[in-house]
Amino acid sequence: MGYDLTPQGLHDLAEGAAVLGTGGGGDPYIGRLLVEKEMAAGRTVHIIGADELPDGALVLPSSMMGAPTVFVEKLPSGDGNAAAFRALEEHLGRTAHAVMPTECGGLNSMIPLMLAAQLGLPVVDADGMGRAFPELQMQTFGVLGVSGSPMAIASDHGDTAIITAGDNKRMEQLARALTIQMGGASYISDYPMDTADVRRTSVHGTLTLCRRIGETLREARVTHADPFDALTKMLAGTIYSLGTVLFQGKVVDVERRTVDGFARGRARLEATGDPGDVLEITFQNEHLVARRNGTMVAIVPDLICTLNTESGAPIPTESLAYGQRLTVYGISTPPIMRTPEALACFGPAGFGLPDAYVPLEDL
Amino acid sequence: MGYDLTPQGLHDLAEGAAVLGTGGGGDPYIGRLLVEKEMAAGRTVHIIGADELPDGALVLPSSMMGAPTVFVEKLPSGDGNAAAFRALEEHLGRTAHAVMPTECGGLNSMIPLMLAAQLGLPVVDADGMGRAFPELQMQTFGVLGVSGSPMAIASDHGDTAIITAGDNKRMEQLARALTIQMGGASYISDYPMDTADVRRTSVHGTLTLCRRIGETLREARVTHADPFDALTKMLAGTIYSLGTVLFQGKVVDVERRTVDGFARGRARLEATGDPGDVLEITFQNEHLVARRNGTMVAIVPDLICTLNTESGAPIPTESLAYGQRLTVYGISTPPIMRTPEALACFGPAGFGLPDAYVPLEDL
Structure with a gap:
């Protein structure tokens, strides 16, 4: 066992x-x-x-x-x-x-x-x-x-x-x-x-899930497969069900402060090949909400991951820097994290965000 | 007992x-x-x-x-x-x-x-x-x-x-x-x-001492005796030994902030009948040091008390206000509070004051 x-x-x-x-x-x-x-x-x-x-x-x-x-x-x-x-x-x-x-x-x-x-x-x-x-x-x-x-x-x-x-x-x-x-x-x-x-x-099963995510990214590197496609396929069979690419682009601005014991701030990305297409991520230690040209594309507690576009390697907010080429990848949270009680605690309202929660699948 | x-x-x-x-x-x-x-x-x-x-x-x-x-x-x-x-x-x-x-x-x-x-x-x-x-x-x-x-x-x-x-x-x-x-x-x-x-x-014996101080001030009020003389006589027989009037005057300025969980600030008094004779008290919750025209007249851990000049009633820093007529009264601390170890902890150095401790009796 x-x-x-x-x-x-x-x-x-x-x-x-x-x-x-x-x-x-x-x-x-x-x-x-x-x-x-x-x-x-x-x-x-x-x-x-x-x-x-x-x-x-x-x-x-x-x-x-x-x-x-x-x-x-x-x-x-x-x-x-x-x-x-x-x-x-x-x-x-x-x-x-x-x-x-x-x-x-x-x-x-x-x-x-x-x-x-x-x-x-x-x-x-x-x-x-x-x-x-x-x-x-x-x-x-x-x-x-x-x-x-x-x-x-x-x-x-x-x-x-x-x-x-x-x-x-x-x-x-x-x-x-x-x-x-x-x-x-x-x-x-x-x-x-x-x-x-x-x-x-x-x-x-979340430790094993982490291990399988890492395994999937590693194998994609070895086989030169697209890491995001591989991730999406793997997640489809789990309680997280949906993984999807939200945006691909370049970091053009990062604002980051350590305040009240938290790392708070915002990151701005411009789409590859279209500087007018902009994604902004707000974070409090973790990414809370992503808006593309002002329209919300993912919000907490769904996961907003910033991954290296080449390798799929995750980039934490404290390492975000100008010029990085990133893929912003959304993952839907399991049902236990989406009940009204759960959303009141760690959904948008739990972070003082004015937005209503909309599941990643519906955005 | x-x-x-x-x-x-x-x-x-x-x-x-x-x-x-x-x-x-x-x-x-x-x-x-x-x-x-x-x-x-x-x-x-x-x-x-x-x-x-x-x-x-x-x-x-x-x-x-x-x-x-x-x-x-x-x-x-x-x-x-x-x-x-x-x-x-x-x-x-x-x-x-x-x-x-x-x-x-x-x-x-x-x-x-x-x-x-x-x-x-x-x-x-x-x-x-x-x-x-x-x-x-x-x-x-x-x-x-x-x-x-x-x-x-x-x-x-x-x-x-x-x-x-x-x-x-x-x-x-x-x-x-x-x-x-x-x-x-x-x-x-x-x-x-x-x-x-x-x-x-x-x-x-400090609770009983407090009671006797209060009793002394109360009796002085009843008998119209000078409260400060009465206090000085009473303290002479205790482990506090010396009580003495340091200054009598009027509050002309108070600066007070609640910062880092403390009440910090300064109060300025002008001598009765001589506005050029000025006493300044620095406090962190309690009065730490009193300087008369720039010369130190009492310093922690000796006691610097602000008392109503008429009644001898003690006035806390949070009640200090412009125009009050106060007597600044010094009391020497007991020997157990004046050892080098004690002074390192709650003498001038313990409060980050640059001054060396000088006993009230020597000032």
Whole structure:
């Protein structure tokens, strides 16, 4: 049951996680190096399905919190996640059976793999976002009634805190304030869950999906196939169903600030061969909305991915730069992320956007 | 042993606490109303000396955190302190024998009285500041080796957190960030101590001292005696030893901002009958330094109190206003607050002031 991740599988998973990071979530590259270090030391990353958990087991997620622009400059120590995980176990007075991602997109796909290898625990093949989101309350777990707290947070300086918040949005605000004090990046363990909650509230199979996205892009490179066609074919058989090219062009402007602990900004692209055809992407860590000549072509929680037009390699917002040739690729989110409750939490309204949500398929 | 506080004793204690608040610490008036409410409900405030604690007992301080300017607009609920106190008990897995102030100056003289009455516990007649200070690491407890954390913090919205920080200064930074998110005011319990630490590291008898200061000012009003002479006579027999009038004049300018969770600013006074004779006070919640025509006349941790020239009534910085006739009154701090370690923590260097500490007696 389950499977051990191979070094090649880890590479693929990291690339797929960068695609589902939709420009944010932090570059998985850094996290991949941390997992490789564990593997090189002889440790194993064992991935299991939510259906393989014993009934009544405690599962604790593990992730990093902060602005991706900070992760690039301040590398994770590799110790903080265990500190947060252990602090939460101690607070709950229970031992965890498995680690789990909250966010399969970006750096946070890698963090639970590293921690699981360190602790000798399995990783559950599921998460609470099916992509990356910038805030802690933006989780299917919470939308479906799981409390994010008590949560644990740790710094690189030996500080830990346990937050028990009145609701998940306040948990986010309190944890964000601590994260900023902790240097803009922190290690957290939130949404403690038992097996039944994991099965009921998570987006299933997302680590394996990341791995398959990475595999698809890698194979397309080897066979000189069109990476976007390959991706679209592969996604058609998954809970994500639709993947489609939204725009191809050149980056002509990027505006990016790290404010309130987030990377916020906008990117502007001109279509290949037609400078009058313009796509603008707005982001808060992740890409939130894409408008082509003023008309919306994709909006959160559907995924807006910025991929290198040659190779299909995902480009995070912190690496966006003038002159890059990009393909903007849309992916539809799974049904569990499109309920009215889910959209209120992490749809356009959750980000203060004035637009109504329109599914990618209808645009 | 010990004594029950009378309604008159509470009034006196609140006024004395405002004197030792040195312009900050929040106006005890608000806290006094909360204690009066408990007394009116038939509950008792029982004050005991540190020497009356049984050996090995757990003592938990209780206080509010935030800018005095916020306390004026957002009144304490009266419930948050119990939430923080209980959260810390639960985290430690122990039951507290007594409540204690960390800060006998200002509002935080009243908070432990209210909580002790609510919980039916005694209050220890001692604190960690002997006055008011703006930051959590500024305590004789910490200077003498007690860890401020684990500490508990609670909001008015049902949120609690337990912070375990690498040192007391980081505890302050993390708790301050949460306090700002909690609306600029929070309820905390920090520096959990046993009897031996309380006896060794606290400034003793400060609640009773506050009560005697208030009593002295009240009696001076009744007998039409000079309140400052009366205060000076009374202090001469205490660990504070010296009280002296530094300046008498009129407020001509006040500059005050609430920034980073603190009330910061300056006040300018002109001497009665000589507008060319000017005193300037700099404050961060509390008065830090007083300079007369550019020459320092008192500096932290000695106390710089702004008192109404007619009545001796203390005026907090948030109430300073143009035209007030004030007496600036200096009080020397007890020896436990003047060691090199103490001065490094809450002397001029602790506040980033360039001046060297000179005891009030030598100025």
